[in-house]
Amino acid sequence: MDFTPHIRTLFQLRGKPATYTPTVGAPASCRAIRQGGGQAVAVGPVVVMLERVQFHVRRADVPTPEVGGVLTVGGDAFTVQAVQPVQRDAEGLLWGLDVAWGLPVVYRSAAASGGVQGGPWSVATAAAAGASSISIQSQHINASGKLQPGDVLTIGGAAYTVGAAIGASAAKSFNNIPISPPLAAPVAAGASVTISQPSATGYVLTGAMADYGASEVMGGVVVGDRRMVILQAAFVAAGAPAGPKPGAAIEADGRTYNVIHTKAHYAGSAVAAWELQVRG
Known part of the structure:
Protein backbone atom coordinates (compact mmCIF):
# COMPACT_ATOMS: atom_id res chain seq x y z
CA MET A 1 0.00 0.00 0.00
CA ASP A 2 1.29 3.44 -0.91
CA PHE A 3 1.16 5.68 2.18
CA THR A 4 2.41 8.77 0.35
CA PRO A 5 -1.06 10.37 -0.08
CA HIS A 6 -1.86 9.78 3.60
CA ILE A 7 1.43 11.35 4.71
CA ARG A 8 0.82 14.31 2.39
CA THR A 9 -2.64 14.83 3.92
CA LEU A 10 -1.25 14.49 7.47
CA PHE A 11 1.33 17.20 6.84
CA GLN A 12 -1.24 19.48 5.23
CA LEU A 13 -3.44 19.16 8.32
CA ARG A 14 -0.88 19.10 11.13
CA GLY A 15 2.30 20.49 9.64
CA LYS A 16 3.37 24.12 9.89
CA PRO A 17 4.82 26.01 6.92
CA ALA A 18 8.60 25.84 7.12
CA THR A 19 11.78 26.43 5.16
CA TYR A 20 14.86 24.22 5.22
CA THR A 21 18.10 26.01 4.31
CA PRO A 22 21.18 23.82 3.71
CA THR A 23 24.69 24.96 4.56
CA VAL A 24 25.27 25.29 0.81
CA GLY A 25 22.52 25.62 -1.76
CA ALA A 26 19.02 26.97 -2.16
CA PRO A 27 16.34 26.85 0.57
CA ALA A 28 13.41 24.46 0.19
CA SER A 29 9.82 25.05 1.28
CA CYS A 30 8.28 22.27 3.35
CA ARG A 31 5.91 21.56 6.21
CA ALA A 32 7.14 20.42 9.62
CA ILE A 33 5.47 18.61 12.51
CA ARG A 34 7.01 19.20 15.91
CA GLN A 35 7.54 16.21 18.18
CA GLY A 36 7.72 16.56 21.95
CA GLY A 37 7.92 19.62 24.14
CA GLY A 38 10.57 22.21 24.65
CA GLN A 39 10.24 24.81 27.40
CA ALA A 40 9.71 28.29 25.96
CA VAL A 41 11.04 31.45 27.63
CA ALA A 42 10.44 34.98 26.31
CA VAL A 43 13.43 37.34 26.31
CA GLY A 44 12.09 40.66 25.10
CA PRO A 45 10.64 39.98 21.64
CA VAL A 46 12.63 36.73 21.30
CA VAL A 47 11.08 33.40 22.37
CA VAL A 48 13.74 30.78 23.10
CA MET A 49 13.37 27.02 23.43
CA LEU A 50 15.33 25.68 26.38
CA GLU A 51 15.15 22.04 25.33
CA ARG A 52 16.18 20.22 22.20
CA VAL A 53 13.20 19.27 20.03
CA GLN A 54 12.59 17.22 16.91
CA PHE A 55 10.64 18.02 13.76
CA HIS A 56 9.41 15.56 11.17
CA VAL A 57 9.61 16.60 7.52
CA ARG A 58 8.72 14.74 4.33
CA ARG A 59 11.67 13.34 2.39
CA ALA A 60 9.87 14.41 -0.77
CA ASP A 61 10.29 18.04 0.38
CA VAL A 62 13.73 17.74 2.01
CA PRO A 63 15.56 14.82 0.37
CA THR A 64 19.01 15.29 1.96
CA PRO A 65 18.97 17.32 5.18
CA GLU A 66 22.31 17.77 6.91
CA VAL A 67 23.76 18.73 10.25
CA GLY A 68 24.26 22.50 10.31
CA GLY A 69 21.28 23.22 8.09
CA VAL A 70 18.63 25.61 9.37
CA LEU A 71 14.93 24.82 9.71
CA THR A 72 12.74 27.90 10.04
CA VAL A 73 9.23 27.21 11.33
CA GLY A 74 7.02 30.27 11.55
CA GLY A 75 9.31 33.00 12.84
CA ASP A 76 11.61 30.63 14.75
CA ALA A 77 14.92 29.35 13.39
CA PHE A 78 16.49 26.06 14.49
CA THR A 79 19.89 24.58 13.65
CA VAL A 80 19.89 20.89 12.72
CA GLN A 81 21.97 18.83 15.18
CA ALA A 82 21.17 15.34 13.89
CA VAL A 83 19.24 13.67 11.06
CA GLN A 84 17.66 10.27 11.59
CA PRO A 85 14.98 7.95 10.23
CA VAL A 86 11.58 8.02 11.91
CA GLN A 87 10.46 4.97 13.85
CA ARG A 88 7.58 3.00 12.33
CA ASP A 89 8.15 4.70 8.97
CA VAL A 106 30.51 32.93 16.83
CA TYR A 107 31.12 34.36 20.28
CA ARG A 108 34.67 35.68 20.47
CA SER A 109 35.90 36.36 23.98
CA ALA A 110 37.98 39.43 24.72
CA ALA A 111 41.72 38.91 24.37
CA ALA A 112 43.38 37.81 27.59
CA SER A 113 44.89 41.23 28.30
CA GLY A 114 41.87 43.27 27.28
CA GLY A 115 39.53 43.56 24.33
CA VAL A 116 37.89 46.46 22.59
CA GLN A 117 34.34 47.47 23.35
CA GLY A 118 32.39 50.19 21.63
CA GLY A 119 31.72 51.21 18.09
CA PRO A 120 30.92 52.14 15.51
CA TRP A 121 34.54 53.03 14.82
CA SER A 122 35.94 55.74 12.57
CA VAL A 123 39.27 57.33 11.67
CA ALA A 124 40.04 60.09 14.19
CA THR A 125 42.59 62.03 12.12
CA ALA A 126 43.09 62.01 8.36
CA ALA A 127 46.16 60.06 7.24
CA ALA A 128 48.12 60.01 3.99
CA ALA A 129 48.88 57.02 1.81
CA GLY A 130 51.99 55.29 3.13
CA ALA A 131 51.30 56.20 6.76
CA SER A 132 52.42 53.48 9.17
CA SER A 133 50.15 54.50 12.05
CA ILE A 134 46.59 55.66 12.47
CA SER A 135 44.19 56.83 15.19
CA ILE A 136 40.60 55.64 15.51
CA GLN A 137 37.71 56.71 17.71
CA SER A 138 34.23 55.87 18.96
CA GLN A 139 31.73 57.75 21.10
CA HIS A 140 31.00 54.48 22.90
CA ILE A 141 34.33 53.11 24.07
CA ASN A 142 35.47 50.97 26.98
CA ALA A 143 38.12 52.97 28.85
CA SER A 144 39.89 49.75 29.89
CA GLY A 145 39.85 48.25 26.40
CA LYS A 146 43.01 47.45 24.47
CA LEU A 147 44.02 46.68 20.93
CA GLN A 148 46.41 43.75 20.76
CA PRO A 149 49.26 42.89 18.36
CA GLY A 150 47.74 40.86 15.55
CA ASP A 151 44.34 42.56 15.72
CA VAL A 152 43.09 43.71 12.33
CA LEU A 153 41.68 47.08 11.27
CA THR A 154 39.72 47.15 8.02
CA ILE A 155 39.58 50.59 6.38
CA GLY A 156 38.24 51.21 2.90
CA GLY A 157 38.20 47.48 2.19
CA ALA A 158 41.90 47.03 3.05
CA ALA A 159 43.12 45.11 6.11
CA TYR A 160 45.91 46.38 8.38
CA THR A 161 47.51 44.45 11.24
CA VAL A 162 48.06 46.15 14.59
CA GLY A 163 51.71 46.03 15.65
CA ALA A 164 51.57 46.82 19.37
CA ALA A 165 49.24 46.88 22.37
CA ILE A 166 47.39 50.21 22.50
CA GLY A 167 45.13 51.36 25.34
CA ALA A 168 42.14 53.66 25.01
CA SER A 169 42.65 57.37 25.64
CA ALA A 170 40.49 59.70 27.68
CA ALA A 171 39.43 61.27 24.36
CA LYS A 172 37.59 58.06 23.41
CA SER A 173 40.18 56.97 20.88
CA PHE A 174 43.06 54.61 20.19
CA ASN A 175 45.92 56.87 19.11
CA ASN A 176 48.95 56.30 16.89
CA ILE A 177 48.27 52.62 16.28
CA PRO A 178 51.23 51.06 14.42
CA ILE A 179 49.91 49.17 11.39
CA SER A 180 51.26 47.01 8.61
CA PRO A 181 51.30 47.26 5.73
CA PRO A 182 51.30 51.07 5.48
CA LEU A 183 48.08 52.69 4.29
CA ALA A 184 47.42 51.82 0.66
CA ALA A 185 45.50 55.05 0.08
CA PRO A 186 44.78 58.26 1.98
CA VAL A 187 41.95 58.06 4.50
CA ALA A 188 39.76 60.91 5.66
CA ALA A 189 38.75 61.68 9.22
CA GLY A 190 35.44 59.95 9.87
CA ALA A 191 36.09 57.03 7.51
CA SER A 192 34.56 53.79 8.80
CA VAL A 193 36.80 51.25 10.57
CA THR A 194 36.06 47.64 11.48
CA ILE A 195 38.04 45.88 14.22
CA SER A 196 38.57 42.12 14.47
CA GLN A 197 40.61 40.39 17.17
CA PRO A 198 41.94 36.99 16.07
CA SER A 199 43.73 36.75 19.43
CA ALA A 200 40.36 36.22 21.09
CA THR A 201 39.04 32.67 21.54
CA GLY A 202 36.07 31.84 19.29
CA TYR A 203 33.10 29.68 20.35
CA VAL A 204 30.51 28.46 17.83
CA LEU A 205 27.04 28.79 19.36
CA THR A 206 23.44 29.27 18.33
CA GLY A 207 21.44 32.40 19.06
CA ALA A 208 18.92 34.87 17.70
CA MET A 209 19.09 38.59 16.93
CA ALA A 210 16.35 41.19 17.34
CA ASP A 211 16.15 44.97 17.17
CA TYR A 212 15.35 47.18 20.13
CA GLY A 213 12.00 48.92 20.08
CA ALA A 214 11.92 52.71 19.77
CA SER A 215 10.90 53.03 23.43
CA GLU A 216 14.00 51.07 24.51
CA VAL A 217 16.51 53.43 22.86
CA MET A 218 17.51 55.35 25.96
CA GLY A 219 20.21 55.36 28.60
CA GLY A 220 22.96 53.01 27.46
CA VAL A 221 21.05 51.78 24.38
CA VAL A 222 21.74 53.83 21.24
CA VAL A 223 20.20 53.79 17.78
CA GLY A 224 21.60 50.84 15.85
CA ASP A 225 22.21 48.62 18.88
CA ARG A 226 20.73 45.13 18.66
CA ARG A 227 19.70 42.39 21.08
CA MET A 228 21.32 38.95 20.82
CA VAL A 229 19.91 36.05 22.85
CA ILE A 230 22.00 32.91 23.50
CA LEU A 231 21.13 29.96 25.73
CA GLN A 232 23.36 29.25 28.71
CA ALA A 233 23.36 25.61 27.59
CA ALA A 234 25.05 26.70 24.37
CA PHE A 235 27.87 28.38 26.30
CA VAL A 236 28.29 25.28 28.48
CA ALA A 237 28.38 22.96 25.46
CA ALA A 238 30.96 25.17 23.74
CA GLY A 239 33.26 25.19 26.76
CA ALA A 240 32.47 28.69 28.04
CA PRO A 241 30.28 27.99 31.11
CA ALA A 242 30.93 31.42 32.63
CA GLY A 243 28.78 32.95 29.91
CA PRO A 244 29.33 36.18 27.96
CA LYS A 245 31.25 39.25 29.09
CA PRO A 246 31.25 42.88 27.92
CA GLY A 247 34.20 43.55 25.64
CA ALA A 248 33.70 40.33 23.68
CA ALA A 249 32.44 40.16 20.10
CA ILE A 250 29.64 38.36 18.26
CA GLU A 251 29.98 37.37 14.60
CA ALA A 252 26.54 36.96 13.02
CA ASP A 253 24.85 37.72 9.71
CA GLY A 254 28.26 38.39 8.14
CA ARG A 255 28.99 41.21 10.61
CA THR A 256 30.96 41.63 13.83
CA TYR A 257 29.24 43.19 16.83
CA ASN A 258 30.82 44.35 20.09
CA VAL A 259 29.17 43.15 23.30
CA ILE A 260 28.24 46.23 25.33
CA HIS A 261 26.15 44.76 28.15
CA THR A 262 24.95 41.32 29.27
CA LYS A 263 21.91 40.28 31.29
CA ALA A 264 21.09 36.81 32.63
CA HIS A 265 17.55 35.40 32.40
CA TYR A 266 16.62 32.66 34.84
CA ALA A 267 14.42 29.57 34.81
CA GLY A 268 13.97 28.99 38.52
CA SER A 269 17.34 29.46 40.20
CA ALA A 270 19.45 28.58 37.14
CA VAL A 271 20.55 30.84 34.30
CA ALA A 272 18.58 29.82 31.21
CA ALA A 273 19.61 32.41 28.64
CA TRP A 274 21.71 35.52 28.15
CA GLU A 275 20.55 38.76 26.59
CA LEU A 276 23.43 40.66 24.98
CA GLN A 277 23.31 44.29 23.95
CA VAL A 278 25.55 44.40 20.87
CA ARG A 279 26.80 47.21 18.67
CA GLY A 280 28.53 47.17 15.32
Missing part, protein backbone atom coordinates in the same frame (compact mmCIF):
# COMPACT_ATOMS: atom_id res chain seq x y z
CA ALA A 90 8.54 1.50 6.99
CA GLU A 91 8.13 3.30 3.67
CA GLY A 92 10.99 5.72 4.41
CA LEU A 93 8.86 8.80 3.74
CA LEU A 94 10.02 10.98 6.65
CA TRP A 95 13.10 12.47 8.24
CA GLY A 96 13.43 13.25 11.94
CA LEU A 97 15.43 16.44 12.45
CA ASP A 98 16.86 16.94 15.94
CA VAL A 99 17.28 20.68 16.24
CA ALA A 100 18.64 23.28 18.63
CA TRP A 101 17.02 26.68 18.86
CA GLY A 102 18.78 29.54 17.09
CA LEU A 103 21.12 30.30 14.20
CA PRO A 104 24.88 29.66 14.18
CA VAL A 105 26.94 32.56 15.57
